Amino acid sequence: MNSECTKIALIQMHCGPEPEKNFSRAIEFIREAAAKGAQIVCLPELFRSQYFCQTEDHKNFDLAEEIPGKSTSALGEVARETGAVIIASLFEKRSAGVYHNTAAIIGADGKLIGTRLESAFAGTNGTRKRRA
Numbered sequence: 001m002n003s004e005c006t007k008i009a010l011i012q013m014h015c016g017p018e019p020e021k022n023f024s025r026a027i028e029f030i031r032e033a034a035a036k037g038a039q040i041v042c043l044p045e046l047f048r049s050q051y052f053c054q055t056e057d058h059k060n061f062d063l064a065e066e067i068p069g070k071s072t073s074a075l076g077e078v079a080r081e082t083g084a085v086i087i088a089s090l091f092e093k094r095s096a097g098v099y100h101n102t103a104a105i106i107g108a109d110g111k112l113i114g115t116r117l118e119s120a121f122a123g124t125n126g127t128r129k130r131r132a
Helices: 019-035 058-063 070-082
Strands: 008-010 040-042 085-095 098-106 112-118 128-131
Touching: 008 019, 019 040, 019 070, 058 085, 070 085, 070 098, 085 112
Parallel strands: 008 040, 040 085
Antiparallel strands: 085 098, 098 112, 112 128
16 A cells, blocks of 8 residues: 555444444444554544434433543544544533534544534534634
8 A cells, every 4th residue: 555645434334322332333443444454534423323413402412522521532542542543523512501513533642633613503503613
């Protein structure tokens, strides 16, 4: 393989109603992709749950998490183990009432490199923001 090429894996997976099962499956896919030479692994949008952004249902706010947090920490361990950069879309709770569909970028060393915020949920104006 040409050393100037970067191998990227785009993960497609069924996401069910159980976030921990989805998370475990995603980790399996990351390990499999890295074993096949992927240097960057991109997970599906909001992969921890079934995609819920078409409608506003307040029970979905229970799925939100802090970044950095439990998911980015666990994905950091997998990134460090596999040597792959991971891009993971997570439902972030930044503060009371402030939620984002956030892409967390985790380096091959396991450290959170940065995030990209997207506010395009039901009832929002679709603005997008970047946070380093």
